[in-house]
Amino acid sequence: MLNKKWLVLGVFFAIVLLALQVTPGIRTYMNAVKAGVKPIVSINNWGNQEAIPVMARAQLIESEKVSRSNLLEIIEEEASKRKVLPINAKIDPVWKAVPGYNGLEVDIDETLKLAEHHLTPGKIQYVMKETSPSIQLEDLGxxxxxxxxxxxxxxxxxxxxxxxxxxxxxxxxxxxxxxxxxxxxxxxxxxxxxxxxxxxxxxxxxxxxxxxxxxxxxxxxxxxxxxxxxxxxxxxxxxxxxxxxxxxxxxxxxxxxxxxxxxxxxxxxxxxxxxxxxxxxxxxxxxxxxxxxxxxxxxxxxxxxxxxxxxxxxxxxxxxxxxxxxxxxxxxxxxxxxxxxxxxxxxxx
Incomplete structure (x- = not known):
């Protein structure tokens, strides 16, 4: 009877140890408890519960913020290079009234939006928009x-x-x-x-x-x-x-x-x-x-x-x-x- 009892206990502990090895969520949960960090529970891609420490989640969000900030910086730097100033309408001594011509610049908000949701590795889609001259043909009289x-x-x-x-x-x-x-x-x-x-x-x-x-x-x-x-x-x-x-x-x-x-x-x-x-x-x-x-x-x-x-x-x-x-x-x-x-x-x- 004693040997059978020890055999059952041995099998039980073997199953627990195996579960700890193959289930990342359990390991994460245990590690978080040991570290004194309150864990949260989410569902992973396999439908299983997965524990993510609050501290780790906050770090992930902060990392995403930095990434977005860097992306915006790249876009703004490139936008300054791509900017084409509009040309005002004017009265020319020979050709009389000459129409103006719109400028061109990067639409930073739309470009950032595209970059965040449709990012192609190594490439950014720059959305352009026209800018109007301050003096139009109608302003010349x-x-x-x-x-x-x-x-x-x-x-x-x-x-x-x-x-x-x-x-x-x-x-x-x-x-x-x-x-x-x-x-x-x-x-x-x-x-x-x-x-x-x-x-x-x-x-x-x-x-x-x-x-x-x-x-x-x-x-x-x-x-x-x-x-x-x-x-x-x-x-x-x-x-x-x-x-x-x-x-x-x-x-x-x-x-x-x-x-x-x-x-x-x-x-x-x-x-x-x-x-x-x-x-x-x-x-x-x-x-x-x-x-x-x-x-x-x-x-x-x-x-x-x-x-x-x-x-x-x-x-x-x-x-x-x-x-x-x-x-x-x-x-x-x-x-x-x-x-x-x-x-x-x-x-x-």
């Missing part, structure tokens, strides 16, 4: 505009339409094929007779704007007549095609200070051009492309009309402009301070 900001890698076609529809379908087909949107400045008398054509142009994503009503020399008419010329076309744009217009291109580029003032009273920016195709002289497609290739730069406003020369040159102009690293947009897009979109708004480091 009434002034003509001949080009966009020279730091904005974009150009724009401004197509003045006052007569002839023969080459418009070719121009629209080319723009569609090349996925380019332009701004069509419409003469009011033309628009009144061609509302359906104007709606077709608009339906393809192009911008419609004001080219006065009857192609008058705006320098040679009275203030009341200038008001009438602009107002009649504004009314047609709004009532016939539903456009809330913001731009005015004076016929033949003729204007005076009063013209600019009258346009501004309708909340219209007066837009001229940086490069003239002179397509009404029928110079030929090759000549237009050759001249433009030497003149094109960021911010260029390209004047053209629905003529045979421009219709034949358009595809070549677009390819050449894109090959020089410029995008093409409407006049409103070019004059806005918004940056040309990057391939990604999130950059890796």
């Amino acid at each position: 009434p002034s003509p505009i001949y080009k966009g900001n020279p730091m904005k890698p974009m150009a724009s076609f401004m197509i003045n339409v006052a007569w002839g529809n023969e080459y418009l379908p070719i121009i629209l087909e080319t723009l569609r094929k090349e996925n380019v949107h332009a701004t069509f400045f419409l003469d009011g008398m033309w628009l009144k007779k061609n509302v359906d054509v104007a709606k077709k142009i608009q339906s393809e994503g192009h911008e419609l704007s004001n080219h006065a009503y009857s192609h008058k020399d705006m320098r040679m008419i009275s203030r009341s007549k200038a008001t009438e010329e602009i107002l009649r076309t504004e009314d047609l744009l709004k009532q016939q095609v539903g456009v809330n217009n913001t731009l005015f291109a004076p016929p033949s580029g003729y204007y005076n200070e009063e013209t600019i003032q009258v346009a501004s009273e309708f909340k219209l920016k007066t837009v001229l051009w940086t490069f003239d195709t002179i397509d009404w002289k029928n110079p030929g497609a090759d000549r237009i492309i050759q001249r433009l290739s030497k003149a094109i730069e960021p911010g260029t406003l390209i004047l053209m009309h629905p003529t045979i020369s421009s219709s034949e040159a358009l595809s070549g102009m677009i390819k050449m402009i894109k090959n020089k690293g410029l995008t093409l947009g409407t006049v409103t897009e070019l004059l806005s301070p918004n940056r040309v979109p990057e391939a990604n708004s999130v950059l890796w480091e």
